[in-house]
Amino acid sequence: MRVLAWHVHAAWMTSFVQGPHDYFVPVLPDRGPDGLGRAQTYDWPDSVREVTPEQVRTDEYDVVLLQRPSEVELFERWSGRSVGEHGVPAVYVEHNTPRGDVNDWIHPLAKRSDIPVVHVTEFNRSMWDNGVAPTVVVEHGVPDYGYRYTGELDTLVVSVNEPVRRWRVAGTDLVARIAEQVPVSVYGMKTDELTGRITSGLAGVDNLSQDELHDQMAKHFGYLHPYRWTSLGLSLIEAMTLGLPVLVLAATAAPEAVPAEAGVVSSDVELLGRTALRWLADPDEARETGQRAREHALQHFGLGRFLDDWERLLKEVAR
Template identity: 50%
Template sequence: THFNHLFWDTGATRTTVIEHGIVPPRAEWSGDVERLAVVTNEPVRRWRVTGTDLMPRFARVAPLDVFGMGVAGLPDALAATGAPGLPVTGYDDLPQDRMHVEVARRRAYLHLCRWTSLGLSLIEAMSMGMPVIALATTEAVDAVPADAGVLSTRVDTLVEAARWLMTDRDAASRLGARGREVAKERFGLDRFLADWDRLMEEETCGSR
């Protein structure tokens, strides 16, 4: 990502940014389940990196369904920090197709990673037509336009956005529809493969 290009010091090594490309999930957003979806890996071990410490603030507004690897122990881990009884459910390591179907039923996608440059799950959520609530950090601020979700470094702003989208499904639909357009145009697999083909051709020709 351009964020990585900016922050990592590669010295004199030549670098090229090729933005993510994804195979669009077959699932489409319905938003009929008034819960927030989070996709993350090992939120207990990684904690602040994945924004796990922020989850209780959102769970007090809307139930959280957390998908990914190493999420089964999340409710107990949150309870141990003094936040017992929160409506947080972990769905550990579901097959990808099934996960997409379940995530697409949730009202909005919550992205709390502080330092992940740009998670593929965020792009997949946009591709499915989900509205996005995300920390305005790393590459997310450039990948998610203002009319496709709510981004901020103020957690209170994001909590209020969650409250809003739980009660306004039409607004959620509008944001998600715009996100789908952006994901299709910017993060499509055709563009991704074409960028790699062009880079490989340049490098091959340059080495002759």
């Protein structure tokens, strides 16, 4: 099957393109948001090929995978064809939770019954008003990156891009509170902006490949997931797969994704901090908790299940 999909979320896309199809990702000279092309810091297979807007106009695709509202118009403008019932079959992946007042949480495709909306969590699906759009949930799936946990560093680790711009959404203010008790390292794009904003117990690290990031994360004794508002966060699942015990704010889909034996999920930030201190004093408990987190992640968020779910859905949409 020939699948056209914009490169929007590199971590999610890394799992998606492990399937058996040919994947085409638009590329523009400036590699801006509408044409990022292949990922530069993730390992994508050769079945992922870059295509220009001119090639999109002449090539044929079995399915178009949409991830942003603007891509409907973008594909039609580039290709001269429509998507949906009277054009190229399409499916829309909704990675994000809605914004604004709760009464305005109407999905951009809520009036279209010909394009399925695929949510990445049940939490996501229940937050959106999906209207007449058919919906399905395909939960995250990640490759097995291997058990890498060493816990040699007496610091927690957080993975978040743009932690200053996304201050409350990503829970960066909560990270600052916990950093007063336990040092925290933050990995991700634009973490350098934390300098001067948070002055104690926190360090930022930017510009790592996915493999380098995983190696570094696994050196910390625990993973902190402070997000207030997102569908779930792939970094949490990846951390569990690596064997880290996790401390998670009880928001988003996290309470359903993390069992009690894998860490602590709570809206009590002080409890998260106290648990971190306990794990520091008892590294055996931290290691055992991380091992159970890994077992759960592999069982519930394995790549095989994710690809099987997508294979069934793509075949159905293409028909």
